[in-house]
Amino acid sequence: YPASYKFARFGGGVANNCGGEKTVKYGSIREWVLEVKMVLEDGSEAVFKNIHPDELIKIQAQDTLEGKIYRDMSDLIIGNYNLIHNYQPKANKISSGYWLIDVVREDGGFDLTRLICGSQGTLGIVTEIKLKTIKRAPLNGLLLLSFDDLEKGGEATRRILAHKPSALEFIDKFLIEMLQKERPDSVKIIMEGKNEAPPLIIMAEFEGDDMGAIKKVIGEVKEENKDLTSDTREAYDKAEQDKLWEARRSAAVVAEGGTGPKKALPFIEDTAVPPENLAKYLSSLYGIMKKYQVDFSVWGHAGNGNLHLQPFLSLSDPADKEKLFNIAKEVYDAALKLGGTLSAEHNDGLMRAPFLPQEFGPLYLVFEKVKQIFDSLDIMNPHKKIGVSLDFAKSHVREDYIIDIPAPRPKS
Numbered sequence: 001y002p003a004s005y006k007f008a009r010f011g012g013g014v015a016n017n018c019g020g021e022k023t024v025k026y027g028s029i030r031e032w033v034l035e036v037k038m039v040l041e042d043g044s045e046a047v048f049k050n051i052h053p054d055e056l057i058k059i060q061a062q063d064t065l066e067g068k069i070y071r072d073m074s075d076l077i078i079g080n081y082n083l084i085h086n087y088q089p090k091a092n093k094i095s096s097g098y099w100l101i102d103v104v105r106e107d108g109g110f111d112l113t114r115l116i117c118g119s120q121g122t123l124g125i126v127t128e129i130k131l132k133t134i135k136r137a138p139l140n141g142l143l144l145l146s147f148d149d150l151e152k153g154g155e156a157t158r159r160i161l162a163h164k165p166s167a168l169e170f171i172d173k174f175l176i177e178m179l180q181k182e183r184p185d186s187v188k189i190i191m192e193g194k195n196e197a198p199p200l201i202i203m204a205e206f207e208g209d210d211m212g213a214i215k216k217v218i219g220e221v222k223e224e225n226k227d228l229t230s231d232t233r234e235a236y237d238k239a240e241q242d243k244l245w246e247a248r249r250s251a252a253v254v255a256e257g258g259t260g261p262k263k264a265l266p267f268i269e270d271t272a273v274p275p276e277n278l279a280k281y282l283s284s285l286y287g288i289m290k291k292y293q294v295d296f297s298v299w300g301h302a303g304n305g306n307l308h309l310q311p312f313l314s315l316s317d318p319a320d321k322e323k324l325f326n327i328a329k330e331v332y333d334a335a336l337k338l339g340g341t342l343s344a345e346h347n348d349g350l351m352r353a354p355f356l357p358q359e360f361g362p363l364y365l366v367f368e369k370v371k372q373i374f375d376s377l378d379i380m381n382p383h384k385k386i387g388v389s390l391d392f393a394k395s396h397v398r399e400d401y402i403i404d405i406p407a408p409r410p411k412s
Contacts, residue, residue, distance in 0.1 A: 001167075002345070003249065010129055017095040017118030019345035021167040021205075024303030028093060028345065030117040037128035038116065040065050041375050045127070050111035072373045073112065077103055080366050087363035090339035091272040093304040095347045097360050097385070098367045115370070120347045121381035123374035140166065140207035141214040142241045143221060144190070146198040146231040153200040154279025156225045157302045160204050161275060163217055167205035168303030169248050172282070173197040175297045179250060186250040189243045198230060202302055203248060211236070251299040251308065261317070263401040264297055264310035267351050268328050271335040272306040272344035284334040285309060292327055306344040315401050325394065332358065350396055353388035 001020035002008055010029075012018070014036070019028040026032075035049035046066040051059065060071045077084065077100055084100045095118050103114045116123060147153040153170065160168060176197035179187045190201065206217050215236070222232050235241045273281045282298070289296045289311060300307040311327060313320040332342055332355050342352045342359050357364045371378075371386045383392065 003251075010131070011126060014117050014126060014129055015120050016345065016347040017099070019093055019095070019301070019304070019306070021169060021301065023093055023301065023345070024161075024168050025164065025166045028095070028118075030099065030114060032131050032133075033113045033117050033129060034132050035130045036113055036116055036126050038124040038126050040069075040124050041377050041379060046124075048112040048116060049130075050105055050107075050109040050113070052107075052109050056110050069112075069373055070110070073103070073115075073370070074110065076366065076369055076373065080363075083363055083366060087361050089336075089341040089359065090274050091305060091341040091344060092274065093272055093301075093306055093344040094341045095270075095345050096341045096343040096352070097348070097356055097363070098370050100366070100370070118347065120349065120384055122371060122385050124380055137166070137207035138209060139211050139214060140205055140241075141211070141218050142235040142244060143204045143206075143218045144233040144235075144244060145202045145204065145222075145225060145229045146194075147200045147202070147228060148198060148230045150200055150279045150282050152228040153202055153302075154276070154282075156202060156228050157275050157278060159224050160202070160221055161303060163206070163221055165204045165303060166207040167203065168301065169203045169299070170302040171201050171203075171248055171251065171299045173199050174295075175251060175299050176201070176247065178295075178297050179247060183250055186246045189240075190247050194231075203244070248299060251297065261314040261400075262295075262312040262320075263314070265313050265315070265324065265401060266308075266310055266346075267324060268331045269308045269310050270306070270343045270346040271309070271331060271340055272301075272304055273335055273338040273340035275303060275305040277338040277340070278302060278305045278307075281305070281307070281334060281338055281340070285331065288327065288330045288334065291330075292323055294323070294327070301344075304344060305340070315398055321394075321397060324397070325390070328355070348385045350384060350388060350393055353383075353385050354390040354393050356385065 001022040002018045003020060013029050014033060017028050017030045035047055037045060037047050039045055042065050044065055056070060059067055061067065088101050099114055099118050103111055105111050116126065145156060147156065157168065176187050176190065191197065204221060206214050208214050218234055235244055285298065295312040296309060298307055298309045313324055315321060335342065336359060342355055348356060360367065368386055
């Protein structure tokens with residue numbers, strides 16, 4: 001359930017290993033991909049899925065690029081098992097780097113869809129995707145919890161996660177105040193009865209088949225957190241829920257708001273830390289933004305410790321352009337010190353790629369070999385993820401930032 005769900009497509013979702021509001025319960029899209037058909041660098045097609053040892057041996061014996069990929073990837077993963085497990089970030093939602101940690105499945109299978117999902121088109125061209133589905137829960141309830149202190153919000157996040165919410169989101173006072181200026185209707189219902197925006201609001205959704213059970217859980221969550229919250233609000237009516245969600249889902253509009261040269265730039269907008277470190281991480285980010293004297297907006301997925309932080313800078317100003325990379329380095333340093341990742345759901349691309357060696361250490365050398373195994377000619381989405389220097393990234397920063405969000409396609 002990404003924020004772009006009205007116009008996003010599965011190809012991009014699989015390429016980025018997308019996530020969103022529901023990831024805290026259902027995981028990223030990687031957990032739902034059963035198989036993919038992919039065009040390889042020599043023009044041949046291969047179907048990747050979870051294959052068991054007897055079938056793996058047969059494919060490895062083939063004199064094809066597919067057979068070579070299976071031979072080389074098996075050797076690479078087995079030979080670097082400890083490295084892969086020791087240098088994986090502790091964040092519970094990751095789209096950064098190449099995912100290798102569970103290509104070798106618990107049932108003994110070998111599943112390269114785990115790697116391909118989130119590879120951002122750098123290993124081949126995916127042409128078909130097979131997904132598993134489940135029945136959607138028909139009922140849900142929403143609980144808003146306001147906090148006068150970030151640390152209290154962090155502790156509440158830990159407590160709420162034990163009740164298995166279907167969504168656990170947050171917005172902070174800076175975003176609320178910005179939306180009050182740019183889009184006041186979106187926060188009107190949240191600000192009812194409040195003179196000023198609270199430092200943090202957490203939105204917890206619970207779903208199921210029985211409304212009585214949902215209300216019981218929400219009552220338990222309220223009771224458990226009454227020592228932390230300054231205010232709470234329950235909503236079971238869909239129309240009321242939609243109004244409450246509008247503030248969170250309107251967050252991205254700040255990027256296109258305003259007519260001046262400074263725009264909310266999405267260059268560090270997808271870091272994540274273990275949820276228990278969220279409050280500490282937020283405090284660090286506020287300090288960094290204050291140091292560089294930039295306005296910013298921040299919101300995100302509290303259940304995954306995933307922040308969408310967008311500082312307001314002007315790409316036409318050389319000083320701001322240089323500041324962009326300095327801010328990025330300090331934000332990434334703060335995230336990595338807390339066991340986090342540079343990208344939880346948006347992936348690396350060109351902007352984050354130069355920082356991957358810092359995130360993954362010696363595991364980055366294994367990533368280079370993965371790229372070589374699949375794409376020795378470097379023709380699959382080159383200059384993304386692997387082999388991107390900071391100077392190369394800087395040379396490709398645009399001179400302005402104009403966002404053009406496509407309209408939703410009409411229903412057929």
